[in-house]
Amino acid sequence: MSQQTEQAYLASYNIKDYDTCLTTVDSVLFTVLNGELYTLLVRRANHPYLAYWGLPGGFIDVQRDVDLTACANRHLAEKTGIIPPYLEQVCSTGSKTRDPRGWSTTVTYYALMAHIQCTTDIDSVDDVQWLPATQALQMELAFDHKQMIEQALERLKQKALYSLVPVYALPETFTLSELQQLHEVILGKSIQSKSFRRRIELANVLEETGELSTQKGKGKRPALYRVKTGAADYRFMRNLEH
Amino acid sequence: MSQQTEQAYLASYNIKDYDTCLTTVDSVLFTVLNGELYTLLVRRANHPYLAYWGLPGGFIDVQRDVDLTACANRHLAEKTGIIPPYLEQVCSTGSKTRDPRGWSTTVTYYALMAHIQCTTDIDSVDDVQWLPATQALQMELAFDHKQMIEQALERLKQKALYSLVPVYALPETFTLSELQQLHEVILGKSIQSKSFRRRIELANVLEETGELSTQKGKGKRPALYRVKTGAADYRFMRNLEH
DNA sequence: GCAATAGTGTCTTTCAGACAGTATTAA
DNA sequence: TTAATACTGTCTGAAAGACACTATTGC
Incomplete structure (x- = not known):
């Protein structure tokens, strides 16, 4: 073989001509709704695991997908109608036994998006649904998708300790209390709001819109914020307690 | 299709029957020698990139490899004769263009091992060599292996800021100065030895062997340490400065 | 003795935790 | 006014940085 020209x-x-393996890309899409973390599941229309709920994703389309990220975004867009504002690779899982069709590798991503941006698309079909993450983890899902959700959650938890990445699960404008509550849900523990706000000021990755929330309710009306570009890359030097 | 049984x-x-893609596993193996970080390169014996230097790795063997980690370890063992004590997945890279044979995905790992453990095996063959990482990064390597080394180094750098993972690049017993010097090489900056030692004491993941180094030289003879099991998982709450 | 390396004592600095206090809103 | 929520002031505490100090070795 090495005698030939390239x-x-x-x-x-x-x-x-070779024994090859299956390669897929699956994404764990998170959003926040009513102070709870939701994840998107789709009902499988094909074997294997026909009719099971699982993660949005699937095979690489060697014609259409230019790279792995594009593949993840394509499968997500097919389900939600939009490209989520935050997408990060978690890890790859591959083994002889995870798929009954043969040796299979999947690249797992997790994505964050505002719930409102795609709620109508999803409510109109019955093979896609948002479920509270805790509830999704109690179901019997296709393949090893349950472990993949757990890994994505674990990654998101780490990020919540030293970054403001979870902000991408909120709508374009949001209050600091909403963001803090989201971090608390992800971490499963409460945070001192003074510490949280100090860090945000230090990070300088959010900006006030100048508006106040129009949500009716008791108490002071909170200021609205939006993310600056590059917020996803900011990394605090110290973690929150865990 | 959904009418059939599974x-x-x-x-x-x-x-x-399907258009599928290539899947490989490549590893960036690091070690430390004379206070410098080295990486293992192998010379390719096949097309494409015939005779180029690149990372140890290759296709998944659907018969022999049970999972991705096993595949990484197999390829590393074929080159070094041993299974490295630390192996961590970095990321996966896949695109239409990274391999001239077609759509290709590679799962990148990085591994750490003591240099001495495998030096004789490697010195006896001419298609495997340890090179200083800085030097490897200046070569024209096969595929996108240069970027993969950069990504692995970046990951190792992060780990050096908040963990003692780099210790696995040292021999079984080592001095704290050697470990500190290794962290300094990885981070590209000097560390206060007081801070470094305080953290190590706090982490409680190293233990004194009770022996002193037998290395001849000026100055006080340093104490020897070894890693306790589980050292790889320890995570400091605060990063070193960077 | 000196030079070099290993290792310690301790002061400063940074930033998270705790928690009480003020501000603004609806009812 | 009261209750609720938003936000601030400020003290404490943990751990990193700085750097001077002591300890042990070879020459």
């Missing part, structure tokens, strides 16, 4: 090698190369 | 579907399923 051109001749490539001309004669056919992937189907 | 059994019938699986019986008729043949991966070669």
Whole structure:
């Protein structure tokens, strides 16, 4: 083989001559609704695990997908109608046994988006649904998708300790209390609001819109904020307690 | 398709009926020698990138590899003769263009090991070599392996800020000065030895062997340490300055 | 003795936790 | 006014940085 030119090698190369493995991309899409963390599940229309709920995702389309991120976004867009504002690769899982069709590898991403942006699309179909993450984790899901949700949650938890990444699960404008409550839900513990606000001021990745929330309710009307670009990359030097 | 039973579907399923993509596992193996960080490169014996230096790794063997980690370890063992004591998945990279044979995905790992454990095996062959990481990054490597080394280094750098993971690049017993010097090389900056030692004491993941180093040289003879099990999982709450 | 390396004592600085206090709103 | 929510002031405490100090070795 090494006697050939590279051109001749490539001309004669056919992937189907080899025992190869399945490769898929699956995403755990999170959002926040009523102070709870939700995740998007889709009902499988094909074997294997026909009719089971699982993660949005699937095979790489070697014609249409230019890379893994594009593949993740395509599958998410097919389900939600939009490209989520935050997408991060979690890890890859591959083994001989995770898929009955054969050796299979999946690249897991997690994504964050505002719930309102896609709620109408999803409510109109019955094979896609938002479920509270805790509830999703109690279901029997397709493949090892339950572990993948757990891994994504674990990653999101770490990020909540030293970054403001969870902000991408909120709508375009939000209050600091909403953001704090989201971090608290992700971490499963309460945070001192003074500490939280101090960190946000230090990070300088959010900006006040100048407006106050129009939500009716008792108490002082909170200021509205939006994220500055690059907020996802900010990293605090110290973690919150855990 | 959804009319069939799962059994019938699986019986008729043949991966070669579909356009699929290549999947490989590559590892960036680091070690420390004379206070410098080295990485292991292998010379390719096949097309594409014939005779280029690149990372140890390759295709998943659907018969022999049970999962991705096993695949990474197998390829590393083929080159070094041993299974490295630390192996961590970095990320996956996949695109239409990264391999001339077609759509290709690679799962990148990085591994740490003591140099001495495998030096004789490697010195006896001419298609494997340890190179200073800085030097490897200046070469023209196969595929996108240069970026993969950069990503692995970046991950290792983060770990050096909040963990003692780099210790796995040292021999079984080592001095705290050696460990500190390694962290300094990875981070590219000096560390206050008082801070470093305080953190180590707090972490409680190293233990004194009771011996002193037998290395001849000026100055006080340093105490020898070894890692306790579970040291890889310890995470400091605060980062070192960067 | 000196130079070099290992290791310690301790003061300063930074920033999270705790929690009481003030501000603004609806009823 | 009261209750609720938003937000601030300020003290404490934990741990990193700075750096001078002591300890042990080879020459």
